[in-house]
Amino acid sequence: MAAGEAERILVSVRLRPVNAREAERGDGSDWECAGPTTLMFRGNIPERAMFPATYAYDRVFNPECSTQQVYEQGAKRVAMSVLNGINSSIFAYGQTSSGKTYTMVGVTEHSMSDIYDYIDKHPEREFALKFSAMEIYNEAVRDLLNPEATQLRLLDDPEKGTVVEKLTEETLTDKGHLLELLAVCEAQRQIGETALNETSSRSHQILRLTIESSAKQFMGRGNSSTLMACVNFVDLAGSERASQTQAAGTRLKEGSHINRSLLTLGKVIRQLSKGGNGHIPYRDSKLTRILQSSLGGNARTAIICTMSPAHCHLEQSRNTLLFANCAKNVATNAQVNVVMSDKVLVKHLQRELARLENELKLPGSASCRTHDEVLREKDELIKQLEEQLKDLMEQRDTVQSQLENFRRVASDGNINDRTTRQWDDYSRSSESHPRIVSEDVLSSSDTYDCAYEDQDDLGSKGLDASHICNGHNQDSEIPEGIAEPHQQTVGEHSVSSLHQRRNHNSDSKEIYQANIMPSSELSEEHCKEVPWIETNEFSRSHFPADRSHAGTNSDEDNHSESMLDTTDSAIKLYTCDSDASSDTEKTTNDESLALKRCVISSRDSVLNRSRSCRASFMVIPNSWFDDSVDMKMPTPGEIFKYAPRNPDKIRRSLYPDNGDCQNDLSLDCSVASGGVTSDTVVDKNTCNEEEEGAIDGISCIPKVKEKLEACRTSQLEGNQYTITEDFSDMKNAKDIGTDIAVTTVESPRWPIDFKKKQKEIIELWHDCNVSIVHRTYFFLLFKGDNKADNIYLEVEQRRLSFIKSSFSAGCESSATVTSSLRNLRHERDMLYRQMLRKLQLAERESLYTKWGIDVNSKQRRLQLSRRIWTQTDMEHVRESAALVAKLVEHLEKGQAIKEMFGLSFTLNPRAGRNSTWRR
């Protein structure tokens, strides 16, 4: 079998002759060789049936066979493998006195002889032989060539396996030298006398011959290779029974160690015979540990099992055969061990290096292709990353540029993010409103103190002023007025600046004084001082840049001019009323200035649908409390004619205890009239809230407009739109309990929502003591059949909710409630008087019956006036509204317009999106 191929342990069985002692006992031979490989049991025992009759091995040797034959047929091939560089081992295994030593001495000698014969026959090769010998006695390794070394250690070498440290290794000079050493070993081996063997070996002996050989012709040239292997001759101690050997003391101890190590050997062989899977207990004994490579490893192995054929050793013989059976199944993997010289090794490495270098140099080689591909991929990746980096840097520069712009504008005009957002929104949707912008600039700057009298205006100012920012960004020119420190950013006018402004009591006072200043208190000098043209010039001189925007849109101009005419008329009526009183002298320069500002404000406010106008609508005309004046609701153009008719009288009537409570009047008049100007209310109650955002429904108007626009757009696109969630940021609106969905008129649920909201508003009117006329106007005008009605209702509800919360918050609510109740009483008195004028006797009597009033009772007219708008059920509300409409001329004639209530937008389906909100 060639080296490197799987092969099995060569197992042979040798029967020794029955010795004299056995013969004396009359023990016959139970075993005989039935052939060269078959051993047969011939014994006649009761357990015979339990024994196999024949046993097959590689070779079986009968007692007549010489050791020469045993060697030749059972060990030579293995032993001679060492000359070819293959490790080999020859074992003698068997019970004590079975002839192991007898056999192994012969086998070793024959092997040595043959080896040297081989060497002698192969002069072309140079051989180097080394010899070492050891024994394992009581689990201690002894160097047989060095008797003083009795406890050699075993070391684990990665290449060589287990080695015996400091083991003497004698280089053999010749055959005689070897024989001398063998003699030394024999002399050093532990031998003891037992009952079975006079010269019983008490240790495991391992004789090792290491042979290196190389061809002489290559020696010294650096290119020769050396074969190196070793052959082990192992004479195991024999297994023994203490009862048979009669061992005691030292012998017993020796026998114990012998049996224990042989037991481990048996386990290893048995495990190896199973295929070598699982744990092989090599390390359980020094014997197996030293012989590990010879047992199933890189070695050829031959085991000669020796047996005594005597019947008395039947059991031990059977155990030996069982061991042999296992051993013959153990596979080994013997290989030729070639030792490469340094020069050969260097040469081999140089060749390998040259091959690799050629592969790298050749472009077509596999490794080069891989390298190029990797480089291309890396280059591509770097390119992509560079492009991404470039894009990111551009984006960063863009953002930084925008940020710088915003910062510059913000620092110049205190324009905050909200402004910017509003500017963005508005600039996208109002390109065609430069005129509005310019007018609002006037409102938001020059008329700083007067213009912010209505949240609606504030909202529009927020938008328009933002547009100013746009203009300034483009022109890089900011009006001085806008940049004043005390002036909050125009974008914040809807909220923040209002609060800031309210902190200036003097300004607030001027606002009030201007608004309530009776025409009678103005002297001709005042009239001269405040001509319209002068006001116009005043504004223009203050805001040239803004004025430059005027007149860029003809439609808006026409509309504005129309409004301007109306305003001019009103202003002239107001300022030039010759019904001057003695109070004129009380007019101070401040009041004059306030008037001047108010006039400007009025004009601008009209242009911007100023609260001044609406507030006047909300305030019950003086004439209503005057019996001498016919009841007549004002038209929008007549508002200044009526509103300031005798404001001082109003003030005194509403605030008899403190006629100077101007600030309060702004609130109370509004509340009493039902036209509470939200900015005034904010001033009184929600200053802190202003800083946080939208305050009430009115302050939300710009947003409502935007949402309505979005709603309309959405409807055009066939979508339902609800802005409830879009008001989520209007926290104060939510705080006052008006987080109500604004449903579109087209929505299927709109009728339900409308009724619900209408009912809530009616109850709020009742709770807030809102003006009866206001209720009537509102109830009759907003019937839910108009697209804008939902917005009006939303605003009204939020406004009322806010008022109600103000009442319940107790913030000056006592005076507010008192004054509002007083004004309600005045209204009822007015209606009481109007009944005589507007209703025939029959009509009045019919009403008495209808309202459950005895037609013959005293003060039945007064009773009726006191019952109007006192309940919140719809029937009562409808009857109350109908009655008040009869008593109030313009209501009955339908002359009132919805714009009275503060919202100045119209839905124009034909208009483009940008022009939907005309104001």
Ligand SMILES: Nc1ncnc2c1ncn2[C@@H]1O[C@H](COP(=O)(O)OP(=O)(O)OP(=O)(O)O)[C@@H](O)[C@H]1O
């Ligand atoms: N084949 C044989 N032919 C003749 N005599 C033999 C043979 N085998 C062994 N003997 C003799 O048997 C005796 C015991 O042999 P040996 O010492 O070799 O046994 P052993 O197995 O080594 O015993 P132990 O294990 O106790 O050392 C010796 O006297 C030996 O000469």
